[in-house]
Amino acid sequence: MVKFNCIVREDNIGKTISVDGMVDAVDIEETLKTRYAYLYQSMLDTGYKVKVNHCTYFKEIVFKKKVVGFCAYTIINSVSKLSLVSTYILPEFRKRGLFFDEINHTYEEGNEISIFDPPSFVMKLLIKYGFAKDIGNNLIVSSIMLDVPSTSITDIYGSDSVEYSDFTYSTNVYDYNLCGSVIIVDEEKEIVYISKSSDKDNERYDCLEKRANIDDEYYVNIIKHVQNNKQIIDKFINNIEQSYASFNEDYSDKPDFEDFKKLNQEQSERELSDYFNKIDETKNSLYDPSSIDKEKYILAFQNVGIYDFIRTFEENNNIELTNSIIKIDYDFKPDYIKNLVLNEGYISNESSSEEVDEYLNSLKVNDLKNILKDNHLTVTGNKSELVDRIKEYVPSSSVLDKEYSISDKGLEFIESHEDIEFYNLFLKNFYYYEFKDFLNCHDGSITEVSKEFLKEHLYSSVKKKDNKAYTDSINALAFINELNNDLTEGLYFELKKFIIGLNPLFLDESSYNYYQPISKTNIDNINLLLFKGDFNLKEEFKKAWDSMEINNFMVSYSKSFKTLDEMLSGEDRDYMNDKIRELYLTKKTIHDKLDKSKQSTLDKYLTFN
Incomplete structure (x- = not known):
């Protein structure tokens, strides 16, 4: 449980602090001390330090009406692009996709964003949520640009010094072995800069020792690997950009179909029609909309969304990237189809009880206690009791960090709805509900x-x-x-x-x-x-x-x-x-x-x- 009182926002919307939009006019540390003392104390307790102490916009991160973190943005190189210079979420509220929601929301508002001198944990989050991709050879390519000030560059190859001082470079390549952003200044002259690693990364991954032992070939291989994978990099970044290209719309009036199904049968036909018209007006129908069986229509429309979600996930193996794509294609409220797919178990990262048993019993007592601490559970008892407590109260997905995959149930769903593939290819301008009924009532291929x-x-x-x-x-x-x-x-x-x-x-x-x-x-x-x-x-x-x-x-x-x-x-x-x-x-x-x-x-x- 949380041991302090969070600031509450009854409307569940985080506030933004700025000084008339003036660049870097907000003092981050002072703001935390005076307005969000519990966040500041948590940062001290966990050893988190802000790299940059001033920002243009300080935004609250809100979860279930509680302010549980923040994001700080500035404007780099006098370009109207938001650069994320700092972010922090209380440990009790991590692993809930709040960082993804913030990035996603910023994109949806039509903003261009970049990330200022990111540590390795931020890059791992970008990979997790589909904004970055591991391209091998210890390199990550990010669809979100990484901003690196010249003062943060510590490793230089092919030159005696940084070309421009007091300047912020931009790149989309990161070396997770050295925990630093990679700036390829000149491919022909083979000039490469690498930003310094954070104190936490140095402590965890021995980055300083690794850097001391690399030779010239290491830098040359970085350039060659990026050149050889240019097509893959360009395709990945273009896919992300296209996914967000039409994300400037308001979802507030879009129907949640669970709410729709809960509407009382006695409600007036007019109320039902209001819900229905929001969905149907773009497609061609053989019938008067008022005569359509709306419950059957909703179920059919859901099935198309589920099918497309599973098929899209099959292509990219990233649950959040899939969710972003599906939210563009369907007039559902955000996350509706994703939640439906996960709740029904069509895609899952749950482990079997046998896998959990085997894993937990292989751990030492201190490791078991750490799992319990992370989930705010008591740590008393012998090993057997600790294992039983974890199995009872901690979801298996939090015990074993297992990748999402399509379940047998998901594969069965795909097999039993192959007609949706045909519908998607030829009949998207017509109602699947009507097509399915027509298919069931007529013989032939x-x-x-x-x-x-x-x-x-x-x-x-x-x-x-x-x-x-x-x-x-x-x-x-x-x-x-x-x-x-x-x-x-x-x-x-x-x-x-x-x-x-x-x-x-x-x-x-x-x-x-x-x-x-x-x-x-x-x-x-x-x-x-x-x-x-x-x-x-x-x-x-x-x-x-x-x-x-x-x-x-x-x-x-x-x-x-x-x-x-x-x-x-x-x-x-x-x-x-x-x-x-x-x-x-x-x-x-x-x-x-x-x-x-x-x-x-x-x-x-x-x-x-």
């Missing part, structure tokens, strides 16, 4: 049933005058046929897509402001299919034209075919789009129809063959 499902959407979209649903259905049908090497059907749907692009009779007036009749992807696909197959383009175009679900066209058959022929011959797409818009999409007759917003004046353009 998943490919054939999916085509029928999309044709249903095609006919439904014409009745509803829904251009998005129509084009999404055409796109998916073309894609399925092309990947299954059915070139004829693929070309048929690509041509239909081209025709409806020139004749967008289902769009409302506001959409014309940005509408592009001709798609580059569509033209590229038609070109590729014509190259692969032996087709008479005129015959195939006529077949697609005659099968269109509309019977009056803004752009005639001959002009549509001529436009296609010009595009396939390399005509400029922007020029053609402007030309089509000028000739056909600004006529008063079209706008007269559109002013009535897709109403009965469009009916004469529709037919069902």
Whole structure:
């Protein structure tokens, strides 16, 4: 238990201390002494020292309304980028992902961040949470830049002195053997700097002795290893950057589906619809949303999220990186899918009782007492009693530092939901709930049933005058046929897509402001299919034209075919789009129809063959 009273924030939001945003105007030690005496005392007790005593922003770390730590940021080299110069969390509240949450939240707010002269424990946390990667040869590459002041550089190779004094260098390479950041100043001249290791790292890992024994070859090998792994490094950093590129959104209104399931059955349909509309508005449905079985929908949507979480984890083996990616792709509240996957045991770092028994019995009494102390349990009794107490009160994941892995239950889930792989590839713009029901009610292969499902959407979209649903259905049908090497059907749907692009009779007036009749992807696909197959383009175009679900066209058959022929011959797409818009999409007759917003004046353009 915590032996002191933490500051409480009833709104569970940490405060930020700054002096009008002035650079390095906050005295960290003085702030801790006067406002957070319990944090300061804990730092003294654990031997933690701040490397830099001034910061621009001092942020509280809050857990369950208690202020349990802090992060201090400054601004380096007059660039508007936050550099984390110090962070501390009370020992009682570690191993709860609070450091990850802070970094993650700072990214989500759209800030660029770096870390100032980090010790090895910070680099281990970055690896744990997916922000850094071990690339071998004692080297770590970090997606978060590491800031190293020239005063912290102690080991220099290839030069007599540091090139710039009173300057802060940036790097993303760290040597965990020497516990220092690596700055490759000049690859050709083979100039390398390494920052000094912290006192704690020197004490634990004998860094000073290791540094005294390294030779020139050690530095040269660092340069070669970084050069040889440049592709891996670039790919890793790009993946992280892409994961956070769209992370500037507010999650506060996103539904928590456990809350949804707990809604009382007697609540009004209006309340349920409010929850439902937050989720459903972007996908195409065959039905009126009010008629959908919402409980079945929620379970189906969850299953897609679980499946994608397990598959993504399978690729990167990092639970927090997977969580970050999934939070971008799904409109769940943060951590919902991660918690669901872990709680259901699809991915686990738990050890078997036999593994725990074997490990605990191999430890000495003092080691067992240390485990109990770390978990705030009594340390009295003989070895057998200590082992029993740990087994009863300490989670196995805290006893054995076991990596997360997909469990047998997780593998069974993947095997029983393979249709989600197909759904993700072709049908993301449609509801998995409807697709699953359609699949269960129709015989045939998943490919054939999916085509029928999309044709249903095609006919439904014409009745509803829904251009998005129509084009999404055409796109998916073309894609399925092309990947299954059915070139004829693929070309048929690509041509239909081209025709409806020139004749967008289902769009409302506001959409014309940005509408592009001709798609580059569509033209590229038609070109590729014509190259692969032996087709008479005129015959195939006529077949697609005659099968269109509309019977009056803004752009005639001959002009549509001529436009296609010009595009396939390399005509400029922007020029053609402007030309089509000028000739056909600004006529008063079209706008007269559109002013009535897709109403009965469009009916004469529709037919069902």
